[in-house]
Amino acid sequence: MGSKVAVNSDSKISFTCSQCNHFLKAPVILKGERVNCPECNGTIRIPRKSSVIIERKTKMIRCDYCHFPIKVEVGKHITTCPKCLAKLSVPLQKDEQ
Numbered sequence: 690m691g692s693k694v695a696v697n698s699d700s701k702i703s704f705t706c707s708q709c710n711h712f713l714k715a716p717v718i719l720k721g722e723r724v725n726c727p728e729c730n731g732t733i734r735i736p737r738k739s740s741v742i743i744e745r746k747t748k749m750i751r752c753d754y755c756h757f758p759i760k761v762e763v764g765k766h767i768t769t770c771p772k773c774l775a776k777l778s779v780p781l782q783k784d785e786q
């Protein structure tokens with residue numbers, strides 16, 4: 690039982706190095722894997738029960754109609770302006786494909 694949380698592949702988990710207690714973040718897909726600590730260079734296994742940080746990339750666009758600034762998730766192609774409710778296509782940025 691329990692509610693399912695949709696985990697985006699961009700989500701990060703936070704954990705501390707067992708050797709130097711350095712605070713680290715890693716992509717959620719690396720759960721249970723071993724990584725090197727950038728601080729002490731020791732090998733740490735990422736705990737499977739790490740807390741997930743929902744960290745989605747967002748960007749700002751402006752509504753074509755009312756010029757209201759809108760925050761959209763990167764990768765989203767269509768959004769709705771919260772002000773004038775127009776449907777907008779999100780222009781791709783250079784760093785996206």
Ligand SMILES: [Zn+2]
Pocket residue numbers: 706707708709710711726727728729730731
């Ligand atoms: Zn460390």
Ligand SMILES: [Zn+2]
Pocket residue numbers: 752753754755756757770771772773774775
């Ligand atoms: Zn608008």
